[in-house]
Amino acid sequence: MNKSFALLLSMAFMLFSTATGTAQEQDSLSESAATALSAKIGELETRQSALERLAAHLPRISGYIQAGYEWSDDVSTFFIKRARLDLQGDISPKIDYRLQVEFAAPKIVDIYFRFRPMRALNVQIGQFKVPFTIENTHYVPLKFEFIEYSMAVARLMGFEDVSGIKATGRDLGAQLYGGFIHRDGYDILSYNIGIFNGEGINAKDRNKSKDLVARLMVRPFSALTLAGYGYWGETGERYAARQRYGGGICYDDGRWIARGEYISGTTGFFEEPAGRYGTFDSMGYYLMAGYWVTPEWLPALRFEQFEGVSGQSAARQTNYTAGVTYRPFKQLRCQLNYTYEQYGGPNPDRNVIKAMLTGIF
Incomplete structure (x- = not known):
């Protein structure tokens, strides 16, 4: 009996030792796997952080296409407008850049750097x-309520200028800009x-x-903007005068839109x-009003007059x-305009219908 008991006790001890050893080996393997997994996760996080830093310095790419039909x-x-x-990007928290290229009539339209050390400067x-008028700078094609810009802006601010310049309201140069008395996301x-x-655009100066250009804007409250602006310049090798003056008012609360501007100028x-x-x-002026009936539908009316002389x-x-x-969704805008053009000279009056689709990416 004693020998049997001793044998059983010996076998039990061997089984216990084996089980304990196996458990210890499993614990050791588990710790090794956990350490390896932790190292792998750390490596992936480091790579992800590096990729995020790289992506932050890559340009943001967007664009749009506008095409339509005109009948008069x-x-x-048919036309491609x-x-x-x-391409827009950030070099640092205070320096950004932009490059915008037009392919319908190939040219660079925007290419600039901005240094923004403070809100005021x-x-x-x-x-x-060019910071002249409200419509030219604040109502870009993806926001503008009509297919064509107003005659006053187009003929006196470089779209189809009476001076002969065709520049989409842009020019080569430099500006200082800023705001004061900040309130709830805007500057008064x-x-x-x-x-x-x-x-x-894309043109060297032809004189010395x-x-x-100077513009001052006042916003008594977020929806209302009052502006006054002036432009003093000379074009061409013979320094022909190109002077412009104007003022405007705009109310835009995201639902109601009403805007009017007056511009006059002297051209040599x-x-x-x-x-x-x-x-x-x-001289020329326009008055317009629109209302977002729903988030998708915006009807608008505009009256304008322009005198070339x-x-x-x-x-x-x-x-x-x-x-x-x-605007059925963010990436698509559909526009339909009817214009009655009335001429003071010998040209007959015209009826013009334009339809345009804008695809945004």
């Missing part, structure tokens, strides 16, 4: 929108002071003078071959435009 008393045509690729240099008082070549010219120098004055009825054009914008 003497025109029937804009095809833009936009910032610097922008390159090619960008803001300013822009810039110098430009005065020859339009620089064009000066030379008569060839006599070489006689002269100037003429122009002030005081001459033959140089006067008056437009009445009714339009609607339908």
Whole structure:
């Protein structure tokens, strides 16, 4: 009995030792696997952090395409209005850049750097929108309520300028800008002071003078903007005058939109071959109103008048435009405009219908 008991006790001890050893080995393997897994996770986190830092310095890519159809008393045509690729990025928390290219009529439209050390004083240099009028800078094509910009802005601020410049409202130069009295996400008082070549986009200056632009904007509350602006410049090798003055008011609370601006200007010219120098004055204004009936639908009306030569009825054009914008989702805008064009000169009045689709990416 004693021998049997001793044998059983010995076998039990061997089984216990084996089980204990196995458990210890398993614990050792588990600790090794956990250490390896932890190291792998740390490596992945380091790689992810490096990729995030790299991605933060890569440009953000976006763009849009605008195409449509126009019918009038003497025109029937499809058209491509804009095809833009936009790259924006940050070099540092206070320095950013932008490159925007137009493919419909190939050209660079925006290329600039901005240094933003403080809210009250910032610097922008390159090619960008001239800070003149509210419509030119604050209502870009993806926000604008109509298919065509107002005649006053187009003819006196470089879209189809009476001076002959065609520049989409942009120029090469530099500006200082900033705001004061910050309140709930906006500045009550803001300013822009810039110098430009005065020859339009992608063009060197053809004289030694620089064009000066100044704009002052006041926002008594977030939805209301009052602005005054001036432009003093000379174009071409003969320093032809190009001076512009104006003011405007805009109410935009995200639902109701009402805006009006007045612009006048003096433009110099030379008569060839006599070489006689002269100037003429122009003026124009517009009034518009719109209302987002739903988040998708915006009907809008606009009345505008432009005189290529002030005081001459033959140089006067008056437009009445009714339009609607339908935005079924963020990446698509559908616009339909009807305009009655009334001419003061010998040209017959016209009815113009335009439809345009904007695809955004």
